[in-house]
Amino acid sequence: MAHISTTTPSAVALSIGQHRIASPVALAPMSGVTDAPFRRMVARFGAGWVVSEMVPSDDLALGEEEARLRAEGDGLDLHVVQIAGCEPHWMAEGAKVAAGAGAKVIDINMGCPAKRVTGGYAGSALMRDLDLAENLIKATVAAVDVPVTLKMRLGWDEASINAPELARRAEASGIQLITVHGRTRQQFYKGQADWSLIAEVRAAIGVPLVANGDVATVEQASDCLDRARADAVMIGRGAQGKPWFLAQVAAHLAGMAVPADPDLASQRDVAVELYEAQLTHYGVAVGVRHARKHLGWALDVAAGQAGASAMTLSAARRRVLTLDQPEQVIAALDEAYDALAWRAAA
Structure with a gap:
C-alpha cells in the first residue's frame, strides 16, 4: 500500500x-x-x-x-x-x-x-x-x-x-x-x-x-x-x-511539506486492498454492496486528480458500482483507472 x-x-x-x-x-x-x-x-x-x-x-x-x-x-x-x-x-x-x-x-x-x-x-x-x-x-x-x-x-x-x-x-x-x-x-x-x-x-x-x-x-x-x-x-x-x-x-x-496524493496506480491498489478487506470483514454477499460507496468515492478522487469530469467516468463508474462478482468488480476498476491514467497523460 x-x-x-x-x-x-x-x-x-x-x-x-x-x-x-x-x-x-x-x-x-x-x-x-x-x-x-x-x-x-x-x-x-x-x-x-x-x-x-x-x-x-x-x-x-x-x-x-x-x-x-x-x-x-x-x-x-x-x-x-x-x-x-x-x-x-x-x-x-x-x-x-x-x-x-x-x-x-x-x-x-x-x-x-x-x-x-x-x-x-x-x-x-x-x-x-x-x-x-x-x-x-x-x-x-x-x-x-x-x-x-x-x-x-x-x-x-x-x-x-x-x-x-x-x-x-x-x-x-x-x-x-x-x-x-x-x-x-x-x-x-x-x-x-x-x-x-x-x-x-x-x-x-x-x-x-x-x-x-x-x-x-x-x-x-x-x-x-x-x-x-x-x-x-x-x-x-x-x-x-x-x-x-x-x-x-x-x-x-507539523510544519512539514505536504506529500502529494498517491499516483493513480497506487490509488488503484489502495481501492482494491480496501475492497478485498471489506469482503473478508462482511462476507462476499454483504461486502460487495457495502464497499460500493468506498469505490465510488475512490473513483471520484482519482477522476479529480486526472482532470476528468464525473461524466467522463460515468460508464465505468456504473459498471464498478453495479457488478456483483468480486473478480468482475476488480477488472472494471482496472479498466477505470487505466482510462484515468490515459486521461492524465493526455
Whole structure:
C-alpha cells in the first residue's frame, strides 16, 4: 500500500488517558463508513487515532453480530469504540463488552443528528437533557478501566448552545477528551460548521479538545484549530476516498511539506486492498454492496486528480458500482483507472 510518512513535533503533545497520540488528527466515527478495514487503512497511512462507527450499546451488550462487527478493531494500535444509547445500564454494559473485546478507549456519542437515533433519545437528543447525559457518562466511566471520551454538537438548536455546560459536567464526571462538531443538531450537515463557537468549550474545560466539521483541506485544518482553540482536529467526510488525507493534514500541522496524493496506480491498489478487506470483514454477499460507496468515492478522487469530469467516468463508474462478482468488480476498476491514467497523460 502507498505510504505517507509523517512525524509530529513534541510541541504538539496529546494524550487520551495513558495513551500518547502521535499526531493531532483523528478519523471521525461515520456510520456505515468507518468500519474496521477502513480504520485500519487510515491508521496505517498515519492518522493520530481512528474511531469506530457508532455502536448501539444495548446491541453490543446483547451480543448482536452487527454490533460486534461495528466494534471490531483487530490490528489497530489504539482501538477506539464509540457507543450510543439513552439508558445508563446499557451504556455501562456495552462499554464493558467493548473493553473486554480489546477497546482501549470508549467514546460516547452525543452528536449523531439522525432521526432514528434522536427519536430514541440518544445521540444529539441528549443535549436536550443534560442530567440524563451526565448520568450516562458517569455510568460508562464507572464501568470500565479504560479512558472514556465524548463527542457532541454545539447544542440542539441555535437557541440552546449548551456544549460548554455539557463539557464541564463531562469533565467533572471523568471524561478525558471532548470532541465538538461545530453545528447544532437541527443543522444536521447543512450550512458551515462554526469553529469559533467550539472555542467556548475550550474556555470551559482542561481536558484535550478536538474540533470537528468541514475540514476538507490542510489549510482548513489549521484554520479550524486556530479558531476553535482546539488541541486536535477530527476529519470525517474529508477522508472519504482519500484514506491518506489525515496524514497530509498531520504533515501540514507539523510544519512539514505536504506529500502529494498517491499516483493513480497506487490509488488503484489502495481501492482494491480496501475492497478485498471489506469482503473478508462482511462476507462476499454483504461486502460487495457495502464497499460500493468506498469505490465510488475512490473513483471520484482519482477522476479529480486526472482532470476528468464525473461524466467522463460515468460508464465505468456504473459498471464498478453495479457488478456483483468480486473478480468482475476488480477488472472494471482496472479498466477505470487505466482510462484515468490515459486521461492524465493526455
